[in-house]
Amino acid sequence: MKWNRIPLGPLQTNAYVLVHEDQTCLVFDPGDEGEKLIEYITANGWTPLAVLLTHAHFDHIGAVDDIRKRWSIPVYVHKQEQHWLTDPMKNGSLLFMREAITVNEADVLLEGEQTLTIGAFSLQVFETPGHSPGSVSYYVEKAHAVVSGDVLFLGSIGRTDLPGGDYEQLLQSIHRHLLVLPEETVVLCGHGPETTIGAEMDTNPFLNRF
Structure with missing residues (x-):
């Protein structure tokens, strides 16, 4: 199992594509530039099974409908942010971009901590609010990785x-x-390079003073 980082859009928000050995994949936080992301996935011969959102800020959702339309796959988001997808004030696009960014409602609403099984993938869903009320992190033990969105950075x-x-x-x-x-x-972060849990435990100044 391997992961691939694709920075997208003006804020260079990281979309991640997690690929299984059978060439199926999961798409996390497709924030913008849908055609670019579709071409990347298609060129590698991968078959997406689902779109999973860490949260519903505008820079993490902009290409959701592009991916969903191309492969007819479900979109997952936390229940607390279900209406952010369709509301440009709640997702912040009107505040920061001065334009409305909206996508269709999610197909699956997450609530509570749970294990998701999607195809050959098994993911633990952690509720990690603070950056936003419905922020979640997806831990994929077999990939030795956690998709943290905008919760934890290098x-x-x-x-x-x-x-x-x-x-x-x-x-x-x-x-x-x-x-x-x-x-x-x-740690697969929403912006910038990856890091590790150990590195952040040792060096992150915000965590060391908590």
Whole structure:
């Protein structure tokens, strides 16, 4: 099982494609440039099974409908942010981009921590609010990776000054759900390069002062 990072859009938001040995894949946070992402997946001969969102800010959802239309696959998002997909004020696009970015409603609403089985993939869903109320992280043990969205970054954490953000809640989410993972776990961040749980435990200044 392997993962691939594709930065997309003006904010270079990371979409990730997690690929199984059978060439099926999962698409995480397709934020923009749908045609570019479709061409990348098609060129590699992969077959997407689902789109999984870590949260519903505009820069993480912009190409959702492009991917869904191309492969007729379901979209997953946390229940607390189901209406953000269709509301440009809630997803922040009107505030930051001065244009409305919306996508159709999700097919599957996540609520509570659970294990998802999609094709040959098994993922643990952790509720990790703080950056946004419905932020989730997807831990894929067989890939030794966690898709954290905008919760945890290399040397930093997600911003909490947006509507629904909560600094203390974010730190609690990170400590309760992410830092308990094996230290070699790769953190697939929503922006910027990857890191590991161990590296952030040792060097992240936000976590070391909590």
